[in-house]
Amino acid sequence: MDTIDFKALSELMMNGRMTWAELGSCLGLSSPATAERVRRLEDQGVIKGFTALVDHEAVGCALTAFVAVSLERPEHRNRFLQKIMEMQEVQECHHVAGEDDYLLKVRCKGTRDLERVVSDTVKSIPGVARTRTTIVMSTPKETPSPPLFPEDIIDATRR
Amino acid sequence: MDTIDFKALSELMMNGRMTWAELGSCLGLSSPATAERVRRLEDQGVIKGFTALVDHEAVGCALTAFVAVSLERPEHRNRFLQKIMEMQEVQECHHVAGEDDYLLKVRCKGTRDLERVVSDTVKSIPGVARTRTTIVMSTPKETPSPPLFPEDIIDATRR
DNA sequence: ACTGAAAACTGCAGGCC
DNA sequence: GGCCTGCAGTTTTCAGT
Numbered sequence: 001m002d003t004i005d006f007k008a009l010s011e012l013m014m015n016g017r018m019t020w021a022e023l024g025s026c027l028g029l030s031s032p033a034t035a036e037r038v039r040r041l042e043d044q045g046v047i048k049g050f051t052a053l054v055d056h057e058a059v060g061c062a063l064t065a066f067v068a069v070s071l072e073r074p075e076h077r078n079r080f081l082q083k084i085m086e087m088q089e090v091q092e093c094h095h096v097a098g099e100d101d102y103l104l105k106v107r108c109k110g111t112r113d114l115e116r117v118v119s120d121t122v123k124s125i126p127g128v129a130r131t132r133t134t135i136v137m138s139t140p141k142e143t144p145s146p147p148l149f150p151e152d153i154i155d156a157t158r159r
Numbered sequence: 160m161d162t163i164d165f166k167a168l169s170e171l172m173m174n175g176r177m178t179w180a181e182l183g184s185c186l187g188l189s190s191p192a193t194a195e196r197v198r199r200l201e202d203q204g205v206i207k208g209f210t211a212l213v214d215h216e217a218v219g220c221a222l223t224a225f226v227a228v229s230l231e232r233p234e235h236r237n238r239f240l241q242k243i244m245e246m247q248e249v250q251e252c253h254h255v256a257g258e259d260d261y262l263l264k265v266r267c268k269g270t271r272d273l274e275r276v277v278s279d280t281v282k283s284i285p286g287v288a289r290t291r292t293t294i295v296m297s298t299p300k301e302t303p304s305p306p307l308f309p310e311d312i313i314d315a316t317r318r
Numbered sequence: 319a320c321t322g323a324a325a326a327c328t329g330c331a332g333g334c335c
Numbered sequence: 336g337g338c339c340t341g342c343a344g345t346t347t348t349c350a351g352t
Binding site: 178179180190191194 | 328
């Protein structure tokens with residue numbers, strides 16, 4: 001077990017961009033060895049990729065909501081999931097135990113958009129028996145995530 | 160309005176690492192101009208940083224759960240939030256409208272860990288009146304997120 | 319996994335629109 | 336103000352050990 005400088009490592013991860021040499025020095029490795037390990041992690045699927053983490057509010061995605069969905073019968077599942085996959089506003093879809101079947105995390109510009117997503121789109125999917133929407137007022141803690149609508153970033157770039 | 164190659168752009172964003180030149184060519188820009196724009200986005204706070212996106216299951220974080228929390232009185236809020244901030248397992252904390260006050264997204268290794276987090280830690284915070292935990296069985300859709308426990312990645316590195 | 323070279327990329331300067 | 340071209344400094348990559 002080598003000597004890993006966790007403090008330096010987390011500092012490095014905080015401000016984002018880093019070189020293999022920097023990362024390696026936290027781990028006590030040279031840059032080629034570090035690059036090799038990261039490449040292996042990608043091959044194994046541990047690392048899915050690399051992205052920018054965006055402040056969704058800053059790009060006009062100010063509203064977050066959780067939508068619990070109940071399905072009438074299991075037969076409707078595939079069609080439902082297929083539709084969900086296509087919806088950009090749905091950031092997450094979890095199959096949950098308990099009263100409801102699915103829990104969606106939805107992100108959009110405002111209440112008008114939410115209405116469209118929930119009432120028009122989700123409820124129109126065959127087999128959706130009922131939905132319960134919970135609006136997020138503020139989020140004190142959240143690990144930032146990749147952009148949902150890359151085109152909005154492009155717009156922000158121009159300002 | 161310039162000509163943006165969205166198809167190439169999203170392909171590029173999918174497989175992660177890219178050079179300014181590559182990104183720029185999708186936008187119809189040279190590398191210095193591209194780097195400059197991204198730097199500006201960072202200054203504006205639109206881009207919070209850059210990270211690796213990890214498959215949490217692959218690093219042993221196999222259990223996801225949503226925990227709804229009700230607080231007795233507003234006075235308890237600050238202390239509650241402070242404690243939440245310290246908990247690595249809590250990936251998100253949202254202040255929500257409706258029946259409950261907060262909705263936590265929790266990630267941990269297994270049910271044993273969940274018990275510790277919910278029953279021992281969250282419920283022991285002063286002012287927590289009740290919690291309702293919803294277990295996630297599978298998640299058909301989720302944008303990957305940065306690592307919650309960097310040390311687990313280090314371990315995976317060694318395999 | 320380390321060292322050292324070639325190749326590639328980034329960042330800065332200067333000029334242009 | 337924002338963008339493009341060329342050069343110097345780094346960083347990554349690919350040998351060989």
